[in-house]
Amino acid sequence: MVEHQLRGRGIRDPRVLEAMQKVPRHRFLPNPEDPAAYGDHPLPLGCGQTISQPYMVALMTECLRLTGEERVLEIGTGSGYQAAVLAELAREVYTVERFPELASQARSALEELGYGNVHVVVGDGSEGYAEAAPYDRIIVTAAAPEIAPPWVEQLEEGGRLVLPLGDRWGQTLVVVRKQEGKMAQESVCGCVFVPLVGKHGWRGE
Ligand code: SAH
Numbered sequence: 216m217v218e219h220q221l222r223g224r225g226i227r228d229p230r231v232l233e234a235m236q237k238v239p240r241h242r243f244l245p246n247p248e249d250p251a252a253y254g255d256h257p258l259p260l261g262c263g264q265t266i267s268q269p270y271m272v273a274l275m276t277e278c279l280r281l282t283g284e285e286r287v288l289e290i291g292t293g294s295g296y297q298a299a300v301l302a303e304l305a306r307e308v309y310t311v312e313r314f315p316e317l318a319s320q321a322r323s324a325l326e327e328l329g330y331g332n333v334h335v336v337v338g339d340g341s342e343g344y345a346e347a348a349p350y351d352r353i354i355v356t357a358a359a360p361e362i363a364p365p366w367v368e369q370l371e372e373g374g375r376l377v378l379p380l381g382d383r384w385g386q387t388l389v390v391v392r393k394q395e396g397k398m399a400q401e402s403v404c405g406c407v408f409v410p411l412v413g414k415h416g417w418r419g420e
Contacts, residue, residue, distance in 0.1 A: 216235070216240075216253040216255075216269050217232055217235055217236050219255075220255050220269050220270050221235060221269065221270060221273045224270055226270070226273045226274065226277055227277070228276075228277045228280075230281070230283075230304055231273055231276050231277045231300075231304065232273075233303075234276070234300050234303035234304050235269065235272070235273050235276075235300060237303060238296065238299045238300050238303060238328075239328070240252050240253055240266075240269065240296055241253070242324055242327070242328060243266065243294035243295050243296040243299070243321070243324050244258060244260075244266065244294065245259075245260060245261055245320075253269070255268060255269070255270065256268050257271075260293055260294050260317065261316070261317065261320075262314045262316060262317055263409070264293050264314070264317065264409055265293070265409055266293055266294045266296055267293075267296075267297065267356060267408070271388075271406060272296065272297050272300055273300075274388070274403070274404075275297075275354055275356070275377050275388065276297075276300055276301065276304065276354075278375070278377045278388070278390050278403060279301075279352045279354060279375055279377055280375065281301070281304040281305050281352065283304065283305065283306065284305075284306055284351075285305040285306060285307075285350075285351035285352050286305070286306060286307045286308075286309075286347070286349075286350050286351050286352075287301050287305045287307070287308045287309070287350060287351065287352045287353070287354065288308075288309045288310075288311070288343065288344055288347070288348075288350040288352070288353045288354070288369065289301060289308060289309070289310040289311070289353075289354050289355075289356065290310075290311055290340030290341070290343075290353070290354070290355040290356065290357065290366075290411070291310075291311075291312065291340060291355065291356035291357040291411070292310040292311065292312035292317060292318055292321045292335055293312065293317060293321065293356065294317070294320070294321055294324070295310070295320070295321030295322070295324050295325050295333075295335070297354070297356055298310040298321065298325065298330075298333050298335070299324075299325060299328065299330055299333070301333075301354070302325070302330045302332050302333045305332075305351075305352070306332065307332050307334075308332060308333045308334070309333075309334045309336060309344050309347045309350070310333060310334070310335050310336065311336045311337075311338050311339075311340035311343075311344050312335065312336070312337060312338075312340070313337070313338070313339060313340070313412060313413065314337075315337050318335050318336070318337045321335055322335040334347070339413035339414055340355070340357075340411070340413065341359075341363050341365075341411055341413035341414050341415035341416045342363070342365045342413070342414055342415065343363070343365035343366050343368070343369040344369070345365070345369060348368075348369035349369055349370065349371045349374075350369055350370060350371065350374065351371050351373075351374050351375075352374060352375050352376070352377075353366050353369070353370055353374070353375075353376040353377070353378075354376075354377045354378070355376070355377070355378035355379065355411065356379075356408065357379075357408055357409055357410060357411035357412075357416070358379045358380075358381060358382075358383065358386045358407075358408040358409065358410050358411055359378050359379065359380055359386075359411045359415070359416060360380075360381075360382065360383075360411070360415075360416060360417065361380075361415060362376070362378070362380065362391060362398070363414075363415035363416075364415070365415070366378075367393065367398065370393050371393070372393055372394070372395075372396070373392075373393065373394065374392070374393050375390060375391070375392050375393075376390070376391040376392075376393075377389070377390050377391075378391070379406050379407075379408040383410050383417060384407070385405065385406075385407055386405070386406050386407065386408060387402045387403070387404070387405055387406070388402070388403040388404050388405075388406045389401065389402055389403065390403060
């Protein structure tokens with residue numbers, strides 16, 4: 216997976232490659248025996264949600280430019296896999312999930328693997344998580360129709376926000392930097408994520 220899907224496609228950050236090598240992806244799946252665990256595609260998680268393709272996890276993580284010191288907020292815990300990758304590369308990770316079942320499964324997997332620096336929270340992540348703000352980095356792993364104002368407020372000066380921004384069926388992976396109170400935006404590539412459902416996202420069905 217690391218050689219072909221990640222390094223072969225241009226993921227260069229050695230710390231990201233090392234973290235992706237280390238985190239056991241199969242442990243975050245509903246069926247840990249799934250032979251497709253390390254395949255080049257997203258996988259179903261339950262509650263109609265998906266765990267992202269390994270390449271997308273690596274790319275988004277690389278875009279965060281983590282050094283090991285950061286406090287990170289993730290919106291959309293899902294399986295907890297992306298949170299584990301972040302936990303390898305940052306100091307503290309807060310991750311918010313709207314489905315309590317997914318949050319509790321993710322919490323168990325993260326605990327079993329000894330990730331004591333991840334805090335799983337149930338709630339509407341389109342409002343960020345003010346209780347532990349500010350954050351050095353924010354990563355949104357569900358498709359967002361807009362850059363939600365609470366994310367901007369909860370981001371440190373000099374911080375980075377990485378998110379799929381667009382409509383329900385297709386988005387652009389965007390990196391936003393907060394510099395001198397202004398936001399600078401850069402597009403990375405096209406992508407498709409499940410929708411962010413909440414106050415600053417879409418309505419639930
Ligand atoms: N990062 C995850 C995959 C995320 S899939 C992983 O590594 O497995 C997107 C997740 O975002 C889903 O679990 C979905 O329930 C969640 N989600 C959607 N809208 C949300 C919101 N407003 N707040 C928190 N989580 C949300």
